[in-house]
Structures are given as structure tokens and as C-alpha cells.
Amino acid sequence: MTPLRCAFVVWIGWLRHFDAAAAWTSRTAWSPGFRSSRDVATGCAAAPADAKSDAVAAVTxxxxxxxxxxxxxxxxxxxxxxxxxTCGEALDMVHRLRCCSDAVLVGRGTVQADxxxxxxxxxxxxxxxxRVxxxxxxxxxxxxxxxxARFALLEDGLTTVVYHTVPDLDEDSLNLLETITVVYVPPTKPSGDNVPHGDYLSAATLTRDLRDRFGVNHLMVEGGPLTARQFLYEHQVDRVILVHASLCFRQPLESGLTEKVLVxxxxxxxxxEPCGVDQIEYWSRxxxxWPTTELSKWP
Ligand SMILES: NC(=O)c1ccc[n+]([C@@H]2O[C@H](COP(=O)([O-])OP(=O)(O)OC[C@H]3O[C@@H](n4cnc5c(N)ncnc54)[C@H](OP(=O)(O)O)[C@@H]3O)[C@@H](O)[C@H]2O)c1
Known part of the structure; x- marks a missing residue:
């Protein structure tokens, strides 16, 4: 991509950002319990609940x-x-994916950066x-x-689980809200390269613990790249949704998510498939x- 084209797509990206930010309005409160079929507002086509041919299979x-x-x-x-x-339609898709997930997981780096x-x-x-x-x-x-302030997901009153490897933790000293649960997992030997510098939490152990302890049957891993790579290295990922935007970063943080890594x-x-002005790549075991007949109908 030429520098001129890059500058243009960055400018377009900024315009899109403000458009997307303006669209972020309503908040939904945590209310545990059975979730009915989703009512999708806008964006990448999502499966209408009543259309048999587009029915969404149970996702785990x-x-x-x-x-x-x-x-x-x-x-x-x-x-x-x-x-x-990414464009508004791609952001809508991400929120639909969160909605049909029991838990959304990120690494420490994403919370610190974003x-x-x-x-x-x-x-x-x-x-x-x-939130995990x-x-x-x-x-x-x-x-x-x-x-x-404390990071948003530690003080907004919604439920968050933090996995750690600190033995003999004095939880009282952390002064946490009741909505925060800290879970100790013994560190294990990491697989692959580009692993975290500190103690390693096995993705397989985390997936199992989330299912057994918190009833998480569908887990969404939302990043960042290091966390994503650990789940991939351990073959813990069942499907991948890659959103490709057309802008280029000035100082890129490489994702390391090449086709080879996914294969x-x-x-x-x-x-x-196109999603607004972005492209979405779909991968699966x-x-x-795929939960729907047509790729772009889910999530
Ligand atoms: N484009 C996207 O879709 C997307 C999504 C999310 C984030 N991001 C961006 O990604 C950047 C952050 O990248 P990142 O790779 O540093 O973020 P990250 O994956 O969220 O966080 C990495 C950190 O999380 C901990 N961690 C992750 N997996 C672990 C495991 N299996 N065992 C033990 N610890 C583990 C480690 O913490 P310690 O360092 O304490 O060991 C590690 O350094 C930010 O700029 C953010 O904006 C982009």
C-alpha cells in the first residue's frame, strides 16, 4: 500500500471511529438467567429467529x-x-458475538491498553x-x-473473574468489589513461542475451569494477540472471526496471527464476506x- 493510500485510509478510519463512538449509547445491566433468541438491531446480517433456513445452531x-x-x-x-x-457494522457483529457468549476473555495487556x-x-x-x-x-x-481510577471492568459492578498464579493470596488486602472473583491456577509450562514473560496459565485449564466453575459453555476470546496465540497454540479455539480493516497503523503491533498459525x-x-467496509474472514475446526448455513448470518 502506498503512503498516500495509507494516509487516506487512516483518515477514513478516524471518521469511522467518531461515527462508531457516537453510536455507543445504551448499556444493559447484568441480569443472570436464561437468554432468549437475540434480537439483532443492525449491522452484518444476523439470523432472524423465525427463519428456519437461517436458524442458529447452539454454539459452544x-x-x-x-x-x-x-x-x-x-x-x-x-x-x-x-x-x-473497524466499521460500525463490524462493531455491531462483535457485540452480537459477546451477547451469545457466556464469557468474554482478554489478557492483562488489553485491559491496560484499552x-x-x-x-x-x-x-x-x-x-x-x-468478563475474564x-x-x-x-x-x-x-x-x-x-x-x-481502577480499570472499568473492576469497578462497574458487573461480574469479572481474574485468573492469577499468586500463591497464598490475602484477598482482603485487595479491597475488591463483590462482583470481582480472583481464581488461582497453578502455573504450567507454556507452549509455542512469544509466550508471556511471567507464569503461564494453560488455556486448556482455563477453558475447563470456566466451564466447570462458572458454567461457561461458549467462551469468546477477544484478545489481545498474545492471549489469542496461546489459545491457538494449545488448540483451544473452535472458530475464528478475523475482521480486516483497510487502514494501516503507523507503528503496528504485529498480531502474529498468520494463516499458518491458524492452520x-x-x-x-x-x-x-464483506461487513460494512471491512472484510470478515471465517475459520472453524x-x-x-458453522452455526448458520450462511457464514455472515452468525454472529
Ligand atoms: N485488534 C484486536 O482485535 C485487539 C484485541 C484486543 C487487544 N488489542 C490490542 O492488543 C494490545 C495488547 O496486546 P497484548 O498481546 O499484550 O495483550 P493481551 O494478550 O491482552 O495481554 C497479554 C498479557 O496477558 C497475560 N496473559 C495472556 N495470556 C496468558 C497466559 N496464557 N498465561 C499467563 N498470562 C497470560 C500476560 O500478562 P503478564 O505480562 O502479566 O504476564 C501477558 O503479557 C493493545 O494495544 C490492545 O489495544 C487488539
Missing amino acids: GVTLKVALDANGAAADRAANESLRF NPSLTVRRTPCDRQPL VLDPRLELLRQKTDQG DAGLEKLGT PELP
Whole structure:
């Protein structure tokens, strides 16, 4: 991509960001319990509940979602603040995916960089997914944002689970809200390269613990790249949704999510479909049917 084209798509990306930010309005409160068929507002076509041919099969397992720039990077190190760089339709899709997930998981790096809420806001949803953070040394619980507050998902009153490897933890000293649960998991030996520097939490152990302890049957892994790669290396991912935006970052943070990495993780590419001005690549474990007949109908 030429520098001129790059500059143009970055400018378009900024315009899209403001458009998307303006659309982020309603918040849905946590209300545990049975979730009915989703009522999808706008965006990438989602399966209407009453259309037999487009019926959504029950979704279980692990779905990884990552957004990439034109060169496959996951974030721009040059950005002063975290910006959404995918189109409104792709953001709607992400919120629908969160809505049909029992839990949404990220690594410590994503919370530190983006201070995300990981809630469903862009589509009606009758419960919020559990938020799950991998923070082996529990650094996030002791840190504050630049504004001096705790990270959003630690103080918004919705449920968050933080997995760590700190033995003999004095939980009282952390002064946590009742909505925060910290879970100790013994560290294990990491697989693959580019692994976290500190203690390693096995993705297989986490997936099992989330299912057994919290009833998580469908887990959405939302990043960042390091967390995503660990789940892939351990063959814990059942399907992948890659959102390709056309802008290019000035100082790209490589995702490392190449086709080879996905194939080595036991996944096969099902196809690519447009979503607004972005493109979505769909991958799945070969033996698993996609939840809908048409790829773009789910999520
Ligand atoms: N484009 C996208 O879709 C997307 C999505 C999310 C985030 N991002 C971007 O990605 C960047 C952050 O990247 P990142 O790779 O550092 O984020 P990350 O994967 O969210 O966090 C990495 C950290 O999480 C902990 N961690 C993750 N997996 C672990 C495991 N299996 N065992 C133990 N600890 C584990 C480690 O913490 P310790 O360092 O404490 O060991 C590790 O350094 C940000 O700029 C963010 O904006 C992009």
C-alpha cells in the first residue's frame, strides 16, 4: 500500500471511529438467567429467529475474534489512546458475538491498553457475559488508569473473574468489589513461542475451569494477540472471526496471527464476506458446522 493510500485510509478510519463512538449509547445491566433468541438491531446480517433456513445452531466451545489492519497488525503503538478502527457494522457483529457468549476473555495487556468494559451495548441483550481477565501477577488490581481510577471492568459492578498464579493470596488486602472473583491456577509450562514473560496459565485449564466453575459453555476470546496465540497454540479455539480493516497503523503491533498459525491450530478457512467496509474472514475446526448455513448470518 502506498503512503498516500495509507494516509487516506487512516483518515477514513478516524471518521469511522467518531461515527462508531457516537453510536455507543445504551448499556444493559447484568441480569443472570436464561437468554432468549437475540434480537439483532443492525449491522452484518444476523439470523432472524423465525427463519428456519437461517436458524442458529447452539454454539459452544471457544470463538476467537480479532481485528486487524491492512497489514495484519492488531494495534497502533503510535496512538495516544485506544481507538476503534473497524466499521460500525463490524462493531455491531462483535457485540452480537459477546451477547451469545457466556464469557468474554482478554489478557492483562488489553485491559491496560484499552480499559475496555467488554459489555454488550450495541445490540439488545438480556444478560451481560462474564468478563475474564488473565493477570498472572494481579497487577491490574493494584494499578490505576491515567485518570486515577481502577480499570472499568473492576469497578462497574458487573461480574469479572481474574485468573492469577499468586500463591497464598490475602484477598482482603485487595479491597475488591463483590462482583470481582480472583481464581488461582497453578502455573504450567507454556507452549509455542512469544509466550508471556511471567507464569503461564494453560488455556486448556482455563477453558475447563470456566466451564466447570462458572458454567461457561461458549467462551469468546477477544484478545489481545498474545492471549489469542496461546489459545491457538494449545488448540483451544473452535472458530475464528478475523475482521480486516483497510487502514494501516503507523507503528503496528504485529498480531502474529498468520494463516499458518491458524492452520497449525487445527482450523480451516471457510470464507471471507464483506461487513460494512471491512472484510470478515471465517475459520472453524473442520468437523464443526458453522452455526448458520450462511457464514455472515452468525454472529
Ligand atoms: N485488534 C484486536 O482485535 C485487539 C484485541 C484486543 C487487544 N488489542 C490490542 O492488543 C494490545 C495488547 O496486546 P497484548 O498481546 O499484550 O495483550 P493481551 O494478550 O491482552 O495481554 C497479554 C498479557 O496477558 C497475560 N496473559 C495472556 N495470556 C496468558 C497466559 N496464557 N498465561 C499467563 N498470562 C497470560 C500476560 O500478562 P503478564 O505480562 O502479566 O504476564 C501477558 O503479557 C493493545 O494495544 C490492545 O489495544 C487488539
